[in-house]
Amino acid sequence: xxxxxxxxxxxxxxxxxxxxxxxxxxxxxxxxxxxxxxxxxxxxxxxxxxxxxxxxxxxxxxxxxxxxxxxxxxxxxxxxxxxxxxxxxxxxxxxxxxxxxxxxxxxxxxxxxxx
Amino acid sequence: xxxxxxxxxxxxxxxxxxxxxxxxxxxxxxxxxxxxxxxxxxxxxxxxxxxxxxxxxxxxxxxxxxxxxxxxxxxxxxxxxxxxxxxxxxxxxxxxxxxxxxxxxxxxxxxxxx
Numbered sequence: 144x145x146x147x148x149x150x151x152x153x154x155x156x157x158x159x160x161x162x163x164x165x166x167x168x169x170x171x172x173x174x175x176x177x178x179x180x181x182x183x184x185x186x187x188x189x190x191x192x193x194x195x196x197x198x199x200x201x202x203x204x205x206x207x208x209x210x211x212x213x214x215x216x217x218x219x220x221x222x223x224x225x226x227x228x229x230x231x232x233x234x235x236x237x238x239x240x241x242x243x244x245x246x247x248x249x250x251x252x253x254x255x256x257x258x
Numbered sequence: 259x260x261x262x263x264x265x266x267x268x269x270x271x272x273x274x275x276x277x278x279x280x281x282x283x284x285x286x287x288x289x290x291x292x293x294x295x296x297x298x299x300x301x302x303x304x305x306x307x308x309x310x311x312x313x314x315x316x317x318x319x320x321x322x323x324x325x326x327x328x329x330x331x332x333x334x335x336x337x338x339x340x341x342x343x344x345x346x347x348x349x350x351x352x353x354x355x356x357x358x359x360x361x362x363x364x365x366x367x368x369x370x371x372x
């Protein structure tokens with residue numbers, strides 16, 4: 144069985160602060176994909192990043208960075224110099240690389256950036 | 259590319275009524291997925307199509323739920339004899355053959371059963 148845990152239910156930070164969203168996953172698969180999605184108040188899930196379990200390199204995209212550590216089954220997401228537009232619910236998700244194509248989501252972290 | 263579209267965006271119905279939702283995937287995406295999201299939770303997988311074929315169904319998809327994708331393009335999700343517990347956001351996603359691992363989501367249909 145696959146499981147994704149996002150222990151932080153809600154986080155509030157003041158604008159321009161850095162913030163890290165935690166994601167811990169469980170899977171018996173040897174290869175898999177990890178994702179982060181953003182869900183703004185409008186409701187649409189916006190794809191942010193996909194990471195193959197073979198690739199443990201960290202990634203940076205503008206103010207966003209991701210830290211994948213297979214040894215601790217974690218895939219954390221950091222926003223640097225946060226902005227009000229970053230306010231949303233963020234979901235971490237897991238997908239097996241074999242057969243089953245469903246995404247298993249965590250319960251999400253609601254991030255509020257205070258101006 | 260036009261994104262995934264869903265219709266209607268909101269639906270209010272009375273318990274016991276039937277409802278149908280439509281999803282139009284991104285053009286040329288051959289995979290289409292349905293998820294359900296309740297308040298404060300992450301989306302949960304319901305079913306998945308590859309072209310016209312429905313390849314996987316979750317145990318969440320009771321016999322009151324049926325999904326179709328008759329021509330391998332748009333899909334419909336029907337709920338018969340709705341119950342209050344069916345109130346949720348119904349999300350559709352699609353992915354292309356060449357990058358089947360990444361799913362792109364539509365805006366969702368919010369269902370409220372009174």
